[in-house]
Amino acid sequence: MAIDTVPPLIAAQLNYLINHSSFPIKVDQMWSGCKNPSLLDRFTLVIPFCLDYIKWDVIYNAVYPLAAPDIIFGPEDESFSPYNGLNEAVDSKSSKNGLADWNSKDPSRLLRLIIELRDAYTTYQKKRVGDVDDDRLKFELSTMLSREGIEMCTSSGIDKSEEVRFAVPLLEMDINKLVPGSTWKRPQKIYLQVIFPVGKRSPSAPRLKLVSPTELKALFSIDDFKLPPWLEGMCMAEYLPTLEEMLQAQIIDAVSSIEVRRKFIMVLEPLFGRPLEADPVFCRKATFLANSGVFTFLVHISIPLQFPKQKPTLILQSSQHFISHGAPVKSPILTDYPWSPRWEISEMAGRIYDFLVDECLNFKKFCNESMVLLR
Template sequence: MLSQRHTPSRSATTMSPETAPPLIAAQLNYLLSHFPLLVKIENKWSGSKYYPGILDRFTLVISYCLDVIKWDIIFDAESPMAAPDVIFGPDDENFQQFLVLRGEEEGDTKSPKKFLNDWNSRDPTQLMLLIQELRDQYMSFQKKRVAEVDDDRLKFEISTIVAREGIEMHMSSGVDKPEEVKFSVPLLDMNINKMVPGCPWKHKQKIYLQVIYPVEKKYVSTPSAPRLKLVSTTELKSIFSIDDVKLPTWLNGMCMAEYLPHLEESLENQVLEAVSLIDVRRRFIEALALQFGRPLEADPVFCRKATFLAASGVFTFLVHVLISTQFPKQQPELMLQSSQHFNSQGAPIKSLFLTEYPWSPRWEIPLMAERICDYLTDEALNFKRYCNEPQLQH
């Protein structure tokens, strides 16, 4: 059954999927492991009168249009072979009707109802396929809602980007909030994963432009610029931070189709530079190794950090080097950690982050490493005195 959500009573207990009946747990685990987009379980509770400790209901949080949608998935612990019910959020009250009409138009061949009617509880892929189809239908539902908005500017914007793949859109409205249409526009047709040797990322890294238009019910001669924001997949921050990107100015009368090419050209150049800086950081760590010896630990893929063992007389300590994606424009942060002194909790004594040392991004990399080594020759004595202060020992 597919229906609109009404807030159910829930147990406050949060437990792992293994506490669900085996057939239901298999569906959950497959969904969480294989769904191509971000999905997670927010709440779990039991709906069984006779087995209150068995979890058979949960709220699924699914990424959509750079935000999330939440649907309740209701299994029955007393009938684990049966298909689940899906309860949609209160803001999507017309989605169920849309599914019914779409199913009638398409002869029920792609209707989620067909998945439920043909449910095979012993096939662990069933829930994932159902959610995937529902999300696809939800995307069509939102496109239909946006297309029906009485706003000439929005209609024009959609007509200019209709052929662009991967765009998602969402219509938001309510009594206490203005009507807005949000677009999620994927940028850059380049495989960043393959550009990084030894890349550990499970999912393909992407950058999106979020574009939010207010719905104008009347003609406006010079419509205001939409709200713009860059969003990226989380792992991409290991080499490239979109927070450092300055968006091009949206000029009066501009449309999205005009704006995107300039943005993508600038972004592509910045991503290529960010990837090239991995090798610059690697050469910097190698230069430090010539000064301190082989690192105890080092980030071999992104080259963002390394740890070296150093000594000043009989005083031995670790040198942690944290390297920004903006290196060499931004100097590394250094932290010293004693291998001989511990605080009252038994943890090794560490320095604060050190950045007040000689640095110029224009220096050759070997000189950068040499200057750091010279600086730490003196700083090690200060750190040793700090470690021996009596208040740190009690």
């Protein structure tokens, strides 16, 4: 059976695209377009745009790998012509674009082409939004012209009326630099998604939603952030400053809470000993080795973002009892212990330790009973 392979020149372009793009691009599928079906020279790229995704097919020719690829856009974007006619752009030697100036031996060329086309697509969608016959929308656009990085698009469907979506980047602060030691590969940006219905006689409030990368949840949960109300007659230019002020305050508070969690882990150390593992960046987790007589077990402590308002969760794990497939016996999540956010951190740690002195006996009994059931 033949093994599917990607021709080296094409593979170099694709690998560079995936590993060096400033925004996350994924490959949806790959297939062959030549007589040798094992040579994969075509693929679909999933490209983020306006807090959603667009899919473009990239068509290489494995027989002529030095040639520039063709790009096929989605069926809903038939009018998108980034070079005012793709064939003319390719044929024109004076036209400076990623296809006319193609160099297959430069692995960065595909990424540069996709960025160029995505920028053109952003302009194309902005023009489409500007052509929408809606006075309220035109006013909103005029108030946001000074903001950089806004993406927008129109959408409609069989089951819904036309609407315009905006992706508005928030905050000028560099969140990555606020968290020393973070391993975030890409800038952590927070966006406001704004969806305006088009053509309604009495304008209603737009649908609003905060969106951020999943990695940011280790620092700040936008799901817990309460958006300020959209008042009647309000526009985006009035709404955004209040939102950003509230958001910035909570981000700064979230960064400050890292140090609070770090001190809590340090206070646990004299009671349990040096942690076997601990989250050094966000200080959300720590694992300690403990014992009761000859019974040895691990204490996994998970510290919530809302600490100390919310108490940590505890899980005990035996180092001596194992169930099927060699998995260690673990306790259920433990939260039923005394807690008050008003206590000093040292008292919080002491209460957890006192609770586990008694709870470890129950856990030892639980481990022994689990082994009996397996016999």
